[in-house]
Each structure stands twice: as C-alpha cells, then as structure tokens.
Amino acid sequence: MTHEHFDAIVVGAGPSGNAAAYTMAQRGLKVLQIERGEYAGSKNVQGAILYSDALERIIPDFREEAPLERHVIEQRIWMMDDSGHTGMHHRSDDYNEQKPNRYTIIRAQFDKWFNRCVREIGVTVLCETTVTGLIADEHRRIIGVQTDRDGDGIFADVVVLAEGVNGLIGQRSGLRKELRPEDVALAVKEMHFLPQDVIDARFNLRGEEGVVIEAMGTVTDGMIGTAFLYTNRESISVGVGCLVSEFAKSGEATPHGILDRFKAHPSVRALLEGAEIKEYAAHLIPEGGYRAVPDLVGDGWIVVGDAGHFVNAVHREGSNLAMTTGRIAGETIANVLGSCLACTRDNLQAYVTQLQETFVMKDMKKYKNVPRMLEHGGHNIMDIYPRLLNRSAQTWFRVDGRDKKSKESEILRSARQARGLTGLLGDAFRLARAWR
C-alpha cells in the first residue's frame, strides 16, 4: 500500500467524504478513503434529518437500499418557557409522496450504508486508521498523508479534507485557523427506544410517517442554543446544543443538565415516558456561518463539509451541505485530472466558483449576520421573547371575564415592559437585517 499512488485521498467517511469519494470513483479516479473509526459512522453524530435532494444527486435510487427511519410529514417549532410552549405546527398529507423530501435517519447506520456504496463503486477504504498529518513537497504542495499505521506515508495528486468540524489535520497543517468557541455549538443527544406503535400513537403518526420538533427558549438557561426531538421508527432522538462560548462563560449549566431539563419539561416528558435510553453522544456543530468559512482550496488540497464550516444553523442543515460540497469537489477534481492538469490552487478554484452558484454559498451568505446578531441579542431571543410569547398566549386564551381590548393592551404593555419600545424596534430591525 505504501508505495501505491492514488489520484485522490479522502480523509474521513462522513457524508462529505463519502460524497466526494463516490463521485470521483464514479468518474474513474483511483481513490483511497481513510477513516479513523472502526467503521464509517462509528464516530459520527447527527439529529438526524436527511435531506433527499442532496443525496439523490449522487445516488438517485438511494431510497431502495438506504437505512431510512421515517419520512417527515410534520414540523413543530416551539418557543418554550418553563411551563409550556407556544409554536407553529405544519403538517401535510402531501409529504406522503412517492419520493419524500426529508427523512429521519440514524447516522451510524446511514454512514455505514453510504460507505458500502463507496466501496462498491471501487474506492479503497481504510478504516481504523487515523491520518496524523499531511505530506508536502519542497514547494509546499500537498502530496500525501501520514497515518498512524507504519509506513512512510501514502501519496496522491490531491487530498480531500472531509475530516469534520474538529478537523485537526487542516488546522495543524496551517490550512485554516483554530475554531473559536463562539463559532461552534456543543450538542448532546440521547437515543430513547419505544415500540413503534407507541411512537405512532404519541405523535399521531401512521406507517412510516415522522415528526420533528425544534425548540428554543428557557430550556437553554439563557444560552444561545436549541433543542430537538426527532421520531425514528422505534426510537426518539432527543438533544440540545448551545454555543461552546456560552457553556464556557460561567454559571452552573452542564450539557447533560440542559438535556435533562428539556426531557423533564412538561411539554416533552410524556412523549418520552417509559423509553429505554441506549446511547448518549456528544459532537460539535460549526455555527459561525459564512464568515467562519476558511480557505477551501490550495495546492494539492480541498476542504469539504463541516471542516469547511458548511452548516446552515438557522435551517438545521449540515449533512446536505456536506454531500453537496463533497460532490462538487469530486467533480472538480475529476475535471482537473481528466484534463491532464495538476490539482493546483488555481485549478481547484473552480470548486469555489461553482459553490457560489449553488444554494450552499447563497444560503451561507444570506445568513452571514445571524451569528453576530445572536452574539449581541441572543439572550433576549432565547429568554425574554419566549417568556413574553407564552405569557401573551395565556392572557389571550384564558377566559376570565376581562374584555379582549384590555387583554390586547396588557399584551402590548408587557412587551414594552420587557424590552422597552426602542429595544423592541431594535430587535426587529436587527432580525430583519440579519435575515435579509
């Protein structure tokens, strides 16, 4: 193996690495993929919602074989205070379609399947192997990788860094900066098992239908973060995530404490009652947005997925950006090598140019000011507004002999009290500007 030369080496077998490896092998390249886990997926954590479109562009008939849990027919968005929630539910029978748009999945199983497809199309996959460094030539071009197995390295025309958010190789090689605690969220998650019919009954589901709940509010103790609850076939994924900078700041909050608080919340408790917990996992999520995207190409290297900070935190999209960046990187490399050119920074730049044309960069740019807005106004959004909203809802829905006009005034008054008129207008302005 050590003296063999590859067209491309892919570091990592998550969705981005699998997409890149698959695409390149499909176009006839000789590809080696290296994964540190015992099998692809054994180190990976996700909620997890799979967005069909991104995978369909790589494996059009994935639905026939991929381990999918439920297709999503209902989305619940909750603003929580300590005793309840106010929110929006959207459900439609239209989502019971031939080719559903979103599925819940279990990442360890999904990645294993995706990686099997990668092997079947001809990629050499080396698991249980950690890449420990990049090898450069005298012109500082990347020409291969060093691993923790014996040997003098493995060589290739280009190295695809699909190493995920905690990407030590790119960082230690100086290709990108260290992550800032403000730019990453720490998420913890548990798998709660229940019989399928119990889940169906609790969530008003039939067959393969699924529900996802995204929540924010006082559960995160004022920290910038969100909670989620996704229905799988025979399990429920429950998790919370908050910015690492918020956790590190001070106070008493622990990640598992926040998770317990969410699980014990009156709106959630009964949904999980009697479940058997079979796993507890933790992972980072890159949430710095467009401004945190590092250099994506250089001489002999290209970055995809979480390592490139490709996550749209507002819409909870990551795996689809990972697959799309992986696919486009793979296509770019195949084009460059197919034209008998070298994988230089200039030639690989086509990858970045093409990303600009897709939803990936367009969405990243659209929300580029959201992280900053949260840094400044996050506490209000996570704490004051959810309280206000739930209090107002109570005022409105309780029938207590007071006339509706007085109730309206009370709601307006309490909003003004909580944030002041300038505060309210300022928040609205900042939100609108960040959303634009």
Place this chain on the structure above:
Amino acid sequence: MSDERVENRLFQNRYVVDVGRPHIRVRPHEVPSRELVAMTRVCPAGCYSQNEQGQVEITADGCMECGTCRVVCAKTGDIEWNYPRGGYGVLFKFG
C-alpha cells in the same frame, strides 16, 4: 428520568480503550486556568475533575471525542489533544 449522573449515561456507550495511551493530556500546572476549571463542568462526558490541591485532572476513558475541551483551551495551551489511534475510542451504535 432526570439527573442521572454522567457515568450512568456513558455506561450505555461502547468504547475500545487504548490502555496506557490516553489521547488527551492536561499539562502539569500549579493553579489551573479559568478555562481548564470550566471543563470540569462543560465536558459532556465528565472527564475533568479537580483534585484536592485544586489542580484539574482528566480521565479520558469516557471521552466522546467531541473536541470541546480542545477548543475551549486552545488559547491557554493547557491541553494536548489528539484523536485516539485508529479503531480506538468511542464507538457509536446510533450516533
């Protein structure tokens, strides 16, 4: 359902421990930095603790390799962090 200490949760997880080769080390210190002390609370696996002298120690057996401590302590240089050797460490069945 709630409380459950971290250890009880980790009990559900599968690990292949690389005995004698911890992948995270805390640099010896007299007085720990604020960041290092924060890790006794922020580590989702409860790997960090303070000894009687107030120094922060790590037992990385239950580590889920999230990287949080690495990011929090990047500036202080308190921690030496590497991925475990290939095949070792946490092994998620579901993820």
